[in-house]
Amino acid sequence: MLEIGKKTETCIVTTKLYDELCKDYRFREGLKACINCGTCTAICPAAEFYRYDPRKIVDTVQRKDDSEIEALLRSETIWYCGECMSCMTRCPRSNAPGKVIMALRNLSVKLGYFTESERGRQIYPLTEAINRNILEYGYCVYPDTFRFEDHPESGPVWKWHLEHKEASYARMGANYKGKGPGALRQIAPEDMSELKAIFDVSGGTERTALVEEFSRKKAEEMGMSMEEYRRHTFEHCSDIHFNND
Amino acid sequence: MIYQGKQKIWSDYQKDIPDDHWYYARSCIRQSFFPASEKYFLKICRDLLGKDICDNEHHTTCGGIAYHSDTIPQETAMTIVARQFALMTECGYDNLVVSCITSFGNYTETIETWREFPELEARIRENLWKACRREFKIPKYIAHASDLVYKFRNQIAENAQYRLVDKETGEPLKIVEHIGCHYSKMFPHKGVGGAEYPCVLSGMVESWGGQVIDYPERRHCCGFGFRQYLVKANRGYCVSNTHKKFESMEPYHPDAIITNCPGCPYFLDRWQYVIAEQTGKTYGQNGYGIPVFTYEELAGLVLGENPWDLGLQVHQVAVEPFLDKIGIEYKPSEKYLGLNKEDLLRPEMPQVLKCH
Numbered sequence: 001m002l003e004i005g006k007k008t009e010t011c012i013v014t015t016k017l018y019d020e021l022c023k024d025y026r027f028r029e030g031l032k033a034c035i036n037c038g039t040c041t042a043i044c045p046a047a048e049f050y051r052y053d054p055r056k057i058v059d060t061v062q063r064k065d066d067s068e069i070e071a072l073l074r075s076e077t078i079w080y081c082g083e084c085m086s087c088m089t090r091c092p093r094s095n096a097p098g099k100v101i102m103a104l105r106n107l108s109v110k111l112g113y114f115t116e117s118e119r120g121r122q123i124y125p126l127t128e129a130i131n132r133n134i135l136e137y138g139y140c141v142y143p144d145t146f147r148f149e150d151h152p153e154s155g156p157v158w159k160w161h162l163e164h165k166e167a168s169y170a171r172m173g174a175n176y177k178g179k180g181p182g183a184l185r186q187i188a189p190e191d192m193s194e195l196k197a198i199f200d201v202s203g204g205t206e207r208t209a210l211v212e213e214f215s216r217k218k219a220e221e222m223g224m225s226m227e228e229y230r231r232h233t234f235e236h237c238s239d240i241h242f243n244n245d
Numbered sequence: 246m247i248y249q250g251k252q253k254i255w256s257d258y259q260k261d262i263p264d265d266h267w268y269y270a271r272s273c274i275r276q277s278f279f280p281a282s283e284k285y286f287l288k289i290c291r292d293l294l295g296k297d298i299c300d301n302e303h304h305t306t307c308g309g310i311a312y313h314s315d316t317i318p319q320e321t322a323m324t325i326v327a328r329q330f331a332l333m334t335e336c337g338y339d340n341l342v343v344s345c346i347t348s349f350g351n352y353t354e355t356i357e358t359w360r361e362f363p364e365l366e367a368r369i370r371e372n373l374w375k376a377c378r379r380e381f382k383i384p385k386y387i388a389h390a391s392d393l394v395y396k397f398r399n400q401i402a403e404n405a406q407y408r409l410v411d412k413e414t415g416e417p418l419k420i421v422e423h424i425g426c427h428y429s430k431m432f433p434h435k436g437v438g439g440a441e442y443p444c445v446l447s448g449m450v451e452s453w454g455g456q457v458i459d460y461p462e463r464r465h466c467c468g469f470g471f472r473q474y475l476v477k478a479n480r481g482y483c484v485s486n487t488h489k490k491f492e493s494m495e496p497y498h499p500d501a502i503i504t505n506c507p508g509c510p511y512f513l514d515r516w517q518y519v520i521a522e523q524t525g526k527t528y529g530q531n532g533y534g535i536p537v538f539t540y541e542e543l544a545g546l547v548l549g550e551n552p553w554d555l556g557l558q559v560h561q562v563a564v565e566p567f568l569d570k571i572g573i574e575y576k577p578s579e580k581y582l583g584l585n586k587e588d589l590l591r592p593e594m595p596q597v598l599k600c601h
Contacts, residue, residue: 024319025319025358025362025365026319028362029358029361045465045466045468045470045482045486046470046473046482048489049481049482049485049486050482079472081470082466082468082469082470082471082472082473082482083313083470083471084426084427084430084466084469084470085350085426085427085430085431086426086430086464086466088430088431089429089430089431089433089440089441096431102313102315102319105315106315106318106319109315119479122472122476122478122479123315123316125476126314126315126316126472126475126476127316129475130310130311130314130316130475131311131316131317134305134306134308134311134317138305138306139273139276139277139305139306140273140274140306140308140309140310140311141273141274141277141310142273142277143277146277150477153480153484153515153516153518153519154515154561155515155518155561155595156561156592156593156594156595157558157559157560157561157592157600158515158559158561159592159593160581160589160590160591160592160593161559161592164583164589164590167583167584167587167589168559168583168589169280170583170584171553171554171556171558171582171583171584172280172281172284172554172556172559173280173281173284173554173556174276174280174281174284179302180302181300181301181302182284182300182302183271183275183276183280183283183284184276184277184280185302187302187303187305188302188303191303191304191305192305194328194376194377195305195325197375197376197377198321198324198325198328198372198373198376198377199317199321200376201324201372201375201376202318202320202321202323202324202369202372202376203318203320203321204317204318204321207316207317207318207321208316211316233476233478234476234477234478235477235478236478237478237479237481242481
């Protein structure tokens with residue numbers, strides 16, 4: 001766990017937030033020299049929908065003011081981007097605001113600031129669902145954990161499909177839970193062990209634990225069990241986010 | 246822009262795609278929602294075109310969805326990618342063909358980042374060795390699977406049983422092409438036609454007899470946005486983006502949409518259902534939606550494959566009006582049967598969106 005300017009169990013970290021961001025390769029690739037033209041905001045799908053302006057975020061970070069960067073890390077703002085990277089295509093100075101956002105999110109998680117915003121807290125249900133799918137099945141998305149109740153937009157046809165999963169997948173030529181190659185095959189235990197080992201050596205396991213630890217603290221603070229917290233962060237949407245101007 | 250001008254710009258973004266010997270990497274979302282598309286990609290490449298494609302059972306997710314949902318660090322994503330490269334290397338291949346657009350972006354970003362920061366590549370090699378005792382060569386070429394279908398589009402056309410033409414009028418069908426954002430928005434030089442004038446899908450449409458529709462929001466994201474869909478509370482973002490696209494394409498009366506991304510065909514299909522049920526509005530003719538296809542599904546249809554073998558029964562928007570327009574033969578009674586013709590009952594019908 002990293003805490004800026006505070007003594008932790010392992011070390012004293014005095015590095016500025018901007019310097020921390022510079023350690024992230026995405027930040028170094030994503031921010032060269034912003035001329036504040038606003039092209040990124042003009043092309044951004046999120047800027048039309050949310051109270052979100054990638055130009056302002058990049059400008060804030062570029063000013064290297066740690067108190068402003070800290071406010072960003074604790075804010076709703078950095079969680080609005082959809083990472084479509086349309087901004088990367090159009091920036092006339094080859095910046096990538098979407099990558100700057102990824103670096104900001106990464107630092108927000110490391111510092112535990114993500115629990116201070118409604119959209120940041122969603123990291124918990126996301127981590128719980130996606131990382132579990134990866135480590136249990138070898139896929140980011142997997143039919144057995146895709147609950148129709150959580151996805152009514154998938155329509156009655158998908159409800160039907162899920163009710164007849166084995167037969168429906170067989171009809172479509174999948175090798176669902178089967179041995180050997182093919183779509184939705186069962187990934188062998190030795191391959192799953194390698195995935196787990198990759199998580200262990202590359203920070204994935206540590207990140208998962210960190211998200212859980214900070215989220216547990218927040219759930220206690222909000223008077224919720226972890227399951228209540230997971231449901232709440234997955235489903236609750238207040239009206240503060242939207243660009244209704 | 247005049248047509249000849251576009252052709253000239255496109256010529257600057259042509260990819261010299263290798264002809265044969267590919268290692269195939271599957272997609273988490275496509276396996277779950279469009280498994281028949283992956284099956285038909287392999288069938289077309291192997292049986293029709295006679296290509297060598299390795300489908301290795303040991304590969305896993307590339308971690309791309311987790312990476313772009315910010316649930317794993319960049320190093321974890323890169324080490325998973327490195328393992329995929331190692332499997333490819335061990336199987337004796339140099340060319341990687343990728344089913345997923347998020348993966349295509351992930352692999353490309355990894356290699357481009359390593360090129361700029363070699364010390365990171367060295368660290369990932371170390372990670373991979375520690376975790377898996379594997380080593381790898383960087384692929385000589387990475388293609389998206391749609392690049393291959395684009396490359397061989399004319400051979401597919403030569404073998405086609407149907408063309409994308411209205412059988413009554415003889416006019417080309419009007420097709421919207423929607424390209425996944427991570428195909429070329431991050432690294433335009435990696436996509437056929439670049440980011441502004443990608444022709445990977447429009448080339449297929451034209452080769453198979455259809456007419457490509459240009460419309461104002463042609464390059465707008467479908468609205469997936471990773472966390473914006475995966476968290477239930479955020480899905481207003483997704484449907485709003487899809488709605489924006491449909492409102493923009495509606496005046497051009499498209500007959501169908503072709504896509505090359507795992508999520509886009511699912512979202513463009515399902516949000517039409519949601520929009521219809523919530524607002525009463527449908528975008529196709531006579532209460533139907535506009536059918537949305539993967540490029541393999543469309544290739545399969547023109548090649549004369551059974552629509553239900555292609556998995557078109559799990560689309561929420563009915564495909565039958567499109568099949569009827571072309572004159573594709575199909576058996577309505579077999580739409581919801583299992584592999585051995587067993588009765589799987591039928592899905593409920595939406596209240597507004599007309600379905601079969």
